[in-house]
Amino acid sequence: GFDSSQAKREEREREKERERGRGRRTMATCETVAVDENGQTPKAIECRAWVAYAPKKPLTMETVIVEPPQKGEVRVRICYMALCHTDAYTLGGEDPEGLFPSILGHEAAGIVESVGDGVTSVKPGDHVIPCYQAFCKECKFCVSNKTNLCGSVRQWTGNGIMKADSQSRFTVKNTGEKIFHFMGTSTFAEYTVVHEVSCAKIREDANLESTCLLGCGVSTGLGAVWNTAKVEEGATAAVFGLGTVGLACIEGLVSAKASRIIGVDIDPSKFEAGKKWGCTDVINPKDHPDKSIQEVIVEMTDGGVDYSFECIGNVEVMRSALECCHKGWGESVVIGVAGSGKMIQTRPFQLVTGRVWRGTAFGGFKSRVDVPKLVDKYMNKEIKLEEYITHRMNF
The missing domain is CATH 3.90.180.10 (Medium-chain alcohol dehydrogenases, catalytic domain)
Structure with a gap:
């Protein structure tokens, strides 16, 4: 044989x-x-x-x-x-x-x-x-x-x-x-x-x-929550932009057991996915022509969210994301990449009163x-x- x-x-x-x-x-x-x-x-x-x-x-x-x-x-x-x-x-x-x-x-x-x-x-x-x-x-x-x-x-x-x-x-x-x-x-x-x-x-x-x-996208969103912001259980958060990175932020927030997750986008067709991923609220800034989106969120949350995540790359939205954070401890994470020559701005008072602006690349991984x-x-x-x-x- x-x-x-x-x-x-x-x-x-x-x-x-x-x-x-x-x-x-x-x-x-x-x-x-x-x-x-x-x-x-x-x-x-x-x-x-x-x-x-x-x-x-x-x-x-x-x-x-x-x-x-x-x-x-x-x-x-x-x-x-x-x-x-x-x-x-x-x-x-x-x-x-x-x-x-x-x-x-x-x-x-x-x-x-x-x-x-x-x-x-x-x-x-x-x-x-x-x-x-x-x-x-x-x-x-x-x-x-x-x-x-x-x-x-x-x-x-x-x-x-x-x-x-x-x-x-x-x-x-x-x-x-x-x-x-x-x-x-x-x-x-x-x-x-x-x-x-x-x-x-x-x-x-x-x-x-x-x-x-x-x-890139999923890692960046998850890591922004887990590594950069280090969101704790019970925290409140706002996510600006409900594309892949924004949805990954929401997934990270759910796993971190955030108590309230507000999704923000000017495209209402993305709201279904936002809710599916775990948003407790979704907002279209266009539905509030008489107020800034940061004012809307501050009113919704009795002073602002604990954390916010900018997933678009729009410098005006970056400002909104910071200013919707709670005075004294709110943190905003900039994830989106802005165009050449663009500058972010806010009143120094926003930072002096305890808000923090952070940036992240690849979610800190x-x-x-x-x-x-x-x-x-x-x-x-x-x-x-x-x-x-x-x-x-x-x-």
């Missing part, structure tokens, strides 16, 4: 595995070397990508060449991606750091196709979420418990390039034109290259279609450590993800 041909095949497979292992690690230095999913040296890949050539112009589908990952980089096959308001904001010319031509997108999930030299935290085949908020674990920001910011690659990602050589990994095949990266992620492509410090490894049994939302924990929460049915999805489109 012994099949010698089968035994030989099995031995060949074992030898291939040994070769892959030797390719991944050199025994003398214990430093990892570049390798793809077949255990080979990575090569350039051709794939499709949506290229933004100029602000306020439609995206163009192009065949692009994605170069192999260099030292400290990871090439990812994007499986699912979502559209965030920040992508539209940049395409609309409102982003002061917006660069063109570029490949936008920063909310996605995929599978590692290859890694560059020195990469140790992920390997080909791993499921990952590219994170615009890096986490190197070593810089003064990362070692602080006061912030989730990271200074390791910001200088390069802000300029649309990679740290290893200050170059882009994207080239348009037909023209040879180099394309800038966006937010260190560039997920509007079938393949992208990200820094290892921006790549969160997640469990393989999690649905990538759903978990891609943890790349330290990406590579906390995103896998959020995936665990999703798998344990502690947070929603599928419920946020309203439309599906093919690439």
